[in-house]
Amino acid sequence: MITLKTRHGRFVAAILSSTFLFYEYGYAAPLPHSASKGHASASPHKARTVRAAQSPHRPAGPVRSQAGEEVExxxxxxxxxxxxxxxxxxxAVQTVTKRFIAMQSPTNTALDLVKNLPSVSVSTNDSSGILGGAINIRSxxxxxxxILLNGVPVATAYYLNQNVDSENLDHVSITPGSAEINLPVTSAAAGVMDAGTITPDHKFGGMMDFSYGTNNMSREFLRVNSGDIGNSGVRGYLSFSHEHARNWIGPxxxxxxxxxxxxxxxxxxGSFIDLFASWNHQFTSMPLYPTSQQFFDKKNGRGTFSYTSExxxxxxxxxxxxxxxxxxQFFITAPVHLVLPKKFTFDFKPYYVYNGGYSYNGSLFNATTTPVTLGPDGAALSGSVPATSNYSVYRPHAGAVAELSYKIDRHNTFSLGYWFDYQDNQVNNLYSIATENGNKNFPYAAGTGFYQNGSRYMPYQGDSGWYNHSLFVRDVARYLxxxxxxxxxxxxxxxxRWSRNYASSAPRTAENTVVPLPQLGIGYKIDDHNQIYINAEGDYRMPDPGSLSSVFDAQTGSYVGNPYNAKPQYLIKEELGWRFDNKYLMADLSLFNYSITNRLVATSVYVNNQAISTTINAGNQTARGFDAMIAAHPIHHFSPYASIEYLNATMDSNLPTTGLLNGTTVADYLPTKGxxxxxxxxxxxNIGLTYDDGKFFGNFAVHYTSAQYTTFMNDEKxxxxxxxxxxxGYHFPSFGFVKAPTFRLNFxxxxxxFVRTGAYGLTNNAHAATGIYGSAISASGSPTYYLYPRFNMTGTVSLAF
Structure with a gap:
């Protein structure tokens, strides 16, 4: 038995225990009414097939992927x-399916798979998918x-590669302007990305693939399906992958x-229980993100901004x-769906995510200014000491969604639900001495760590997090x-929300917020081919709890309260859409309008001339435009696709900052309104073209992003x-126990x-400016950028058994 020793362990154990209790109840649940009258009940496989055909919208979560009627x-x-x-x-919902995913490189993450959807602009660090990236969506x-996996929250887009291997993905959906009321999300102002995993096959088997590519990339993957285990009706799969790659730029x-x-x-x-768990372990060498000048110098052969190998x-x-x-990272979720008597159903979706590790970077530690010893009882250090600055991170995240639904009549289904969410972010800054030849030491080793007065020297000890209690009600009515x-x-x-810096004497800071979130969606199917819909909702983003922390005032030499305590970002959003579908093609058009209040921005501000990183409110913002998608069903094995978005997003407020007026630092605003x-x-x-005749297959896609600003003053873009x-690629004939051997090349x-695809770090103004009140506002620094990896190729051999 595993003993949970952390302070959140009891909560996790309670969730998992409840899950197994629901499992037993689901097994004992009564049969449908038709079965009680002597009719033969449908097999689970056949019942799922019928529901898939009738469901107007596939719910998030695991779905079947094996061959058969359901795939059709x-x-x-x-x-x-x-x-x-x-x-x-x-x-509005935009989705890529298993058919497209299976053609892409296995190194692709959900981030890579959605890059040709109309609402998103994606920036990635590398061609191997290990280093993650970022998404921009409707400003x-x-x-x-x-960011969800099987309908439960995971980390940001930067960590998407850690959630699931692409071979185990069934689809990735983006709802760019909304979030269903029962989803466990706290930051859904820009909508939701939800990846759904495959469901285990009923038959024993599996698949494996091997990939090799540029930048010395190699990857191996193996999945084994158990099939139905005896007469229990339980089936499962287990997969493992290993990947190694060199950075495409720099060592x-x-x-x-x-x-x-x-x-x-x-x-x-109709009841079921699903379980999905994943574990990810990785070592990465983080790249440097260049400024515009460093980018142009590199592009024109005048130098490099990368780390050195010496x-x-x-x-x-x-x-x-x-x-x-x-x-x-460890992730687990076990959603339970129970069909209860008297027209009731109950859904329970627990989840637990653990993220932890450390990041490190080299530094020269001034041991003369800050007296430290090497180890708790070691000799005192002096002068400039080559060291590593380590940030140790411990981040548990747990929660559950419970929803009870009642079918009032043949038209209305009413639901009442509760969502609880807890996250704790503990960050400690540790220093260790570097070895003579420049290797790092294990950051938690006492003998090579820096100590002060017998205790580990930690200039920063942060602990921040939140408890979220949400209640929701909804009614789904269907007429005509x-x-x-x-x-x-x-x-x-x-x-x-709470935050505490244990390196200071400042007290723990906490704040309570209540946020109302209404939602209304209406869809009308005009005929068998046309549908129109409208959607309106309020949505929000919670400020990072770390922004509550006290900040260090270099002028007074003490910690002071953060003067830029941000309020939650709130949005009112409206969508109007039309869809068309027949045997030849499908089309989707959606018009959207966002009104954003208290826009949250991560930036640098000044406290008594000392720059600090924090989250501030940048005032109001408006974004409106349209998305259009069109795709054809296969025509002589060819399937074309195209999409476009037009976006007009403007700032409606001036950005708060500080400037210099008559030799005095004063509060002022940058003239960013408009x-x-x-x-x-x-x-x-985006345009795309797919060919698949059952043997040969291929896909071609091109994405275009127009110019975009990277400073709020619009003085760099x-x-x-x-x-x-x-x-x-090519599908070879099966032979023996080997099924569907396939070879494909991804370019x-x-x-x-050699281009920039997005901003890693935004700044207020790249050049000096004059504030609204006449103060001189100095440049806040140069933005830093993501770069699009140069030409790269991956070759993959795969087979099933």
């Missing part, structure tokens, strides 16, 4: 080679999104190991061996032979750019473009 249902709902899926929900970022290597486990049990009355004790911060990250759907709901979230919002290109466009990808950046 999913295929018939997709167009453009799986780059677009037929949707009927009364809100907002992935920090404003709910450094990255390595990743990953496990996925899935299990499912279905009951004759160790210089006088400058350890530039040595690649002293910069990196070790990270572990189910052609009209009205989905109305209301959620109220009560959030307690300027274009940062990372908000006017145009995003990224010009428009193109990205591209090509896939070619990215065919033209070898």
């Amino acid at each position: 249902v999913a295929v018939n709902r997709a167009g453009g080679g799986g780059m677009m899926r037929r949707e009927t929900a009364p809100r 907002l970022t992935d920090s404003d999104m709910g 450094g290597t990255n390595e990743r190991r990953h496990l996925d486990f899935g299990a499912r049990k279905d009951f004759d009355n 160790y210089n004790p006088a400058n350890p911060s530039r040595y690649v061996g002293l910069v990196g990250n070790m990270w572990d 032979d189910n052609r009209l759907e009205v989905n109305a709901g209301f959620k109220v979230s009560m959030i307690n 300027k274009r919002a940062v990372m908000a290109p006017h145009v995003l466009a 990224i010009p428009g750019y193109f990205t591209d990808s090509i896939t070619v 990215n950046n065919i033209t070898g473009s």
